[in-house]
Amino acid sequence: MNDQEKTIRPATQADVPAAAATLAAAFATYPWTRWSIPAQDYEARLEQLQAIYLSHAIQHGIVLVTSELTGVAAMLPPNTPEPLEPVQAQIADLMGDRLNAVMEVELPQRPANSWDFATIGVHPDHAGKGLGGALIRQALHRATSSGNPRVSLETSAEGNVALYEKHGFTVTHETHIKGGPDVYTMMTAV
Structure with a gap:
């Protein structure tokens, strides 16, 4: 374990505001969020959505943060329930x-039996x-x-593909969205 990995810890609900701000900064120009979130109040909507998703991941999965909250990763285990109806309504409102x-x-x-590597981001300053x-x-x-070692993810930043490949992921599918970004589905080996 290197020095950076020693500073990584599980997130708590108290970390959500700062962690959501970090993810919002990391995803400010990300192709998927730029396409999927309305331009009006984009930054505020993005940060609120990140907070909702992080709270859900803390409740049902794994959220890791660096000690300074400059980096965040969230994973959901297989069969994670969808957010409750009131939360889905909040998401729908933010998606407009x-x-x-x-x-x-x-x-x-x-x-089946695949973890969802839901998000990872590092503040641009770091x-x-x-x-x-x-x-x-x-x-x-x-x-x-x-008991479920397989992990899958999606990324719409082509530059992320090489990073994930360094960690054992391979591209299993490319989705071309008309008028939107390309999405790369990736998976680790079993």
């Missing part, structure tokens, strides 16, 4: 006029220092230690 377009996207179904790789390693270690 983009909700229908997002709902029409057909991504490959996640394999990018390039190895925090993302350290978070990926820690998250994968926790997932592979479970």
